[in-house]
Amino acid sequence: MTLRSPLRLGPVRRFTRNLLCPVDLLGRPLLLKHTRDPVGSLAEVRGHARLAPHYRVPTLHAHLRVPGGRLLAYERLPGGTDHGLLLDLLNADEASSELRRAYMDQLTAAYREAILATATPTDPTRVVRKLYWDRAAPGGRLDDYYAGKDFPIADDLIDVPVSRLGTYTLNVNGRRHHLDWVAILR
Ligand SMILES: Nc1ncnc2c1ncn2[C@@H]1O[C@H](COP(=O)(O)OP(=O)(O)O)[C@@H](O)[C@H]1O
Ligand SMILES: [Mg+2]
Known part of the structure; x- marks a missing residue:
């Protein structure tokens, strides 16, 4: 019998300025994220806390100020290319019953609930415009x-x-x- 190491580190990847490293700790899949922008990383932590009551988001287990940035330890969701995104479901050859009945209904219901519970008129100067x-x-x-x-x-x-x-x-x-x-x- 071979003993699996209680700690396994995956390759570091980056999408923006941040570094991401998959870590398995005692069989738990985690994602360590190193962010260099202190303002942005705190905004991410605050944003996560505000989203969490409304959407199923990966658990943020811990975060820590480190030299040169902040380290965030997230629950790591299963993923990979061509799997797991809404776009992958939409691109499937056949609209599966999973997509038609369950998933789209859940998705729109979750957005509807969150929007109805949280939407308020906001001064245009306070709107985060980055995405659009x-x-x-x-x-x-x-x-x-x-x-x-x-x-x-x-x-x-x-x-x-x-x-x-x-x-x-x-x-x-x-x-x-x-x-x-x-x-x-x-
Ligand atoms: N908790 C997670 N579990 C699995 N994959 C994740 C998780 N968080 C992020 N990812 C993957 O890493 C990518 C980059 O993460 P993200 O937090 O958007 O970093 P950045 O702030 O640098 O854009 C995401 O688009 C997603 O593919
Ligand atoms: Mg991103």
Whole structure:
């Protein structure tokens, strides 16, 4: 019989400025994250605490100020490429019953509950704009990608140009819809 080490360290990875290291401690999968920005890392800790009552988020077991940043120890969720994201479910060949019935309902119900419980009008100067403001502003990335461009709705599947989408009636779950691409972009 071979004894497994109680501590196993995985390779360090990075996506932004931060470093992530998978750690198995006594069989528990953890993710150690080293963040260099002290303001950002505290915002992450505070944001996690505010999300946790509303969404299923990985447990933040501990965090610690260290020289050059902050160390955060998260519960590590199973993952890997092409598995586990909403996009992976949406890209599956067949819409599984898991996706149709259970998952989408749970997802929209969770967002609906959290939004109804927490949404309040907020002074525009206090809004965190990082994720969308620049790209949605006139001349931003959305315009870069799409303004004045025409392309098939779905390559090789639906070769209707997106500019003509609005001339079609879409039948979704028995309800009729119109989608005007140019108006949506605006
Ligand atoms: N608790 C976790 N369990 C599993 N994978 C995670 C976890 N947290 C983050 N990841 C993976 O690591 C990536 C980067 O993590 P993230 O916290 O977004 O780092 P950064 O702040 O550097 O963008 C995520 O997109 C996700 O793929
Ligand atoms: Mg990230």
